[in-house]
Amino acid sequence: MTVTTPLGFRAAGVAAGLKASGAHDVAVVVNDGPGATVAGVFTANRVKAAPVLWSQQVVHGGVVRAVVLNSGGANACTGPAGFQDTHATAEHVAAVLTAAEPGREIGAGEVAVCSTGLIGERLPMPALLAGVDRAVRELSGSGGASAAQAIMTTDTRPKTTVVSGAGWTVGGMAKGAGMLAPAMATMLCVLTTDAVAAPEVLDAALREACRVTFDRIDSDGCMSTNDTVLLLASGASGVTPGEAELTAAVTAAAHDLAQQLIADAEGATKQIAIEVTGAAGEDDAVEVGRAVARNNLVKTALFGNDPNWGRILAAVGTTAAAFEPDAVDVAVNGIWVCRSGAAAEDRSKVDLTGRDVTISVDLHAGSAAATVWTNDLSHAYVHENSAYST
Amino acid sequence: MTVTTPLGFRAAGVAAGLKASGAHDVAVVVNDGPGATVAGVFTANRVKAAPVLWSQQVVHGGVVRAVVLNSGGANACTGPAGFQDTHATAEHVAAVLTAAEPGREIGAGEVAVCSTGLIGERLPMPALLAGVDRAVRELSGSGGASAAQAIMTTDTRPKTTVVSGAGWTVGGMAKGAGMLAPAMATMLCVLTTDAVAAPEVLDAALREACRVTFDRIDSDGCMSTNDTVLLLASGASGVTPGEAELTAAVTAAAHDLAQQLIADAEGATKQIAIEVTGAAGEDDAVEVGRAVARNNLVKTALFGNDPNWGRILAAVGTTAAAFEPDAVDVAVNGIWVCRSGAAAEDRSKVDLTGRDVTISVDLHAGSAAATVWTNDLSHAYVHENSAYST
Structure with a gap:
């Protein structure tokens, strides 16, 4: 169940036709709250994909109510047009979610975007946006597994994790089989928790967790343009864990996912x-x-x-x-x-x-x-x- | 003819049994003068093989009359005993050369040593020293080709070069097919010239040549423990070239050898x-x-x-x-x-x-x-x- 194991989250993954194989390639994760705090860690590569530039700004705002992720295209090195594509995707997700749930207003600035796949090619926007429509219709509290599948590229299996706290939970999914390198684990990862936590507490927990897990795996020394790790908190458990407790749980979840990434690295036999x-x-x-x-x-x-x-x-x-x-x-x-x-x-x-x-x-x-x-x-x-x- | 093309040099390569294949594995290059100036550039790796530590000292002395080189063993990470092996090899070369030519005294401190092959194993000293004896007996003004063969490891062909100046010449040989990396080209290279040149002139010419040639090839990012580039001058031509002229010729020779190294790098198809x-x-x-x-x-x-x-x-x-x-x-x-x-x-x-x-x-x-x-x-x-x- 992964990202949907903590209370307050729904997710879905669908096949939108971005991958020639016909496999799942678009995922949406929604934080139904009551809270919507967020922290993020991004690639240190100076050549950053459009969704990284976008999501950095969104996370800086401190509130994220939805994440849209796609495989089948990194939307990196695509210039201003590529950035417009990311912006349009966030706008579309916000509009569709708002339309689906009258009375609940979601802005594009509350939607993080993650992409992975070939660098340098524009995304097929009509297919992607149609995929978003379907994913939003299929959102459910058990959709974490299909979302984890939709972000795979050369991964041979989905990576998910769950870590339990005292009355609260951390869940997560990740992808990444090549380009695993330092200064960020070169992958996409969404962590969710139903703990109550302020953005700065989430940020401190996530940075420490990344420092000793994703930042210490190095598959092939190649740093990606798209690395993104997001931590979303819904507060739905009503429990406010201590900072050390939260950091330990987030670190455990990140460690588990990091080990799955290295185990499934491209061509690895050891x-x-x-x-x-x-x-x-x-x-x-x-x-x-x-x-x-x-x-x-x-x-x-x-x-x-x-x-x-x-x-x-x-x-x-x-x-x-x-x-x-x-x-x-x-x-x-x-x-x-x-x-x-x-x-x-x-x-x-x-x-x-x-x-x-x-x-x-x-x-x-x-x-x-x-x-x-x-x-x-x-x-x-x-x-x-x-x-x-x- | 390579290192023996410039006047004043003899060389030989023999099969001493260090390589299981029975191929040539010990080479000796002798500078018959009248001059015996030298310059050297060595690996930047902090884990330096015994012959590198030895040859750095010898080159520092400013006079080198002979170089002994072996493939079939790097003599790296072999501790104090490995350093003693290098020292004993230089002593042996000096003694055999002195005995072969009465009236000419060569000290161990005038003999540079280069080794290449597996790291961490002691050299089979009896076989190596017997090989030195044979190589010294076979020294000739046309021995450069066999010397170039004797330093090969996974090289598929020997690398040699000759660059002509106005009345003087630079010759060279090199080996190195893997571990080609920056901050020294991770290989063994002996350059010879019959130009007249002081050690500091040789040093400046060699450093500039390495900077734009061997230091700019990078086969696999792996820096060796044994990299050595030596430049020996016999002065036998009687010509003292200008510093710029000498640097240009040494650079041309180093460039030619560097390109041969990259062309023959392990497994390279491009x-x-x-x-x-x-x-x-x-x-x-x-x-x-x-x-x-x-x-x-x-x-x-x-x-x-x-x-x-x-x-x-x-x-x-x-x-x-x-x-x-x-x-x-x-x-x-x-x-x-x-x-x-x-x-x-x-x-x-x-x-x-x-x-x-x-x-x-x-x-x-x-x-x-x-x-x-x-x-x-x-x-x-x-x-x-x-x-x-x-």
Whole structure:
């Protein structure tokens, strides 16, 4: 049920014909309140898609009553005309929702827009708007599952989550199988909660949650133009959780979705956790984790079940983190194949036959730690990204 | 003839048994003078192989009379014992050369060492030293070709070059097929010249040459532990070229070798030049070029003959270079598929059937320019780097 599990939300997903496959491609999520607070985190890419530019403004207003999402087209690099398309979509959603429920007035400035798909092409607006009409007619308190399906691109399965608080709930859905990279997880994600929370409380909770989850997955080092994570609160539970409690629940939901994203990354055969310890600071630990996560030679070695710790150490060496090269220890799946920067335990002891891989890097430079998650680089990644435009 | 084309140099390459294949794996290059000046540029990776640490010291001394190079083992991440192996190799080369030519004294501190191959394993020293003995016996003024063969790893062909000055010559050889990345071209390269030149003149010429050639090729974004570029001058021509003249010749030689490296990069099916113009400064142009060169989604798209300019623009957007997203133009093989950040000419006009690809990015933010060279990301890259340890 996902985004519709918390009280006060309805959703629907429909096939509007944006995808050649005929699969679901337009989703609408509506917050029926009583509250309509919102927070958002967006891509750090300077080339931002039209829906990102639009939704940043909408979220800045602090009130979002509906989100419209489409796959089948990113509406990025589409110029002023593309921005007009996003604006028109929000206007249309607002008008249709207002017409469907007389007495309830929704403005375009309360409608966030998310798009994903091929960059550089205009959206087929008549099909999209017709899809919005159908989605609004099909809105229901059990529509979260179809909405999660409608935002998939190369995802092989929908990603949803539910985390329960004391009398309140966080639900969520996400998509994203390639272009998963730092400084935002390069994906679309809508989180909902029936907790009562002011926009600034939601914002703090969402930023902290993203910082340690979506910002620490790095599938292929490529940062998208469309990344959007929204957190909508309806307040329908009547419960106002403490800020720490809310942050913990939102973080748990984001962590669950982030792990699903990495597990379903394009062509992945391994799900890799890079645990960096002994760092002088958390930033150092994250920098080292990312450098390893982005190293194509490490990623191809793991695809080939090769515990090639030399490539790991070479990746660590490209960072500005505090460490001495002859002090670093590296383990692969618990076998410390490198101690003090040189060979230690026999690499043949490393078992890489499973899907989960843990790389441990101890910098011996302090007591800070961080984990970055990634996946391997496989033939299937090359195939998916060379054979199809995305 | 390569490194032995300039007067005053002898070389040899032999099979010492370091490579399981039985191919050539040990090379010796000797500078017979009368001069023995040297300059060197080394990897920026903080995890430096033992031969890099050694050769940095040797080059600092300003005199190099011999270089010993081996493939079949990088001697990186091998700790103090690995450094002792490098030291012992230099001592051995010095002793054997001194014994072979009574009256000529060569010290270990005048012998540079270069290694390439698997990281983290000790070298088989008895085989290596026996190989040195044989190589020294086979030294000749026509040995450059066999030396170039002996430094190959996953290279499919040796890389050599010759550039002629007015009465003097620059020769060179290089290896490097993966781990080609910025801040040094991640390879071994020996350049020789019979020009007369002081160490500081050589150093200036070599740094400028590397800056615009080896530092601007980026095969897979992975920085090696062993990168070394050496420039040896014998002075045997008796000609002292002007500094600009020398720099131009060394740059031409380095450019030729750098292009050969990119052309023979692991699994490459495309040779890609990323020409960035309209930049506010040269650093901006290089940063943008590198961001595109390192983007796996751009690289896989080109492998698939897809002129996916949206991925190019998304890569540009990750940089801190000065530009406005809605002002950027992008061409692929001369077709301006993107103008002002949006679709322009029909992408179907782009012909990507050939091996050479030119991506042009006009930032419209100034008048500086730079070109970065890379290659595509193919199934063969994944295969080479997952099926074999390197």
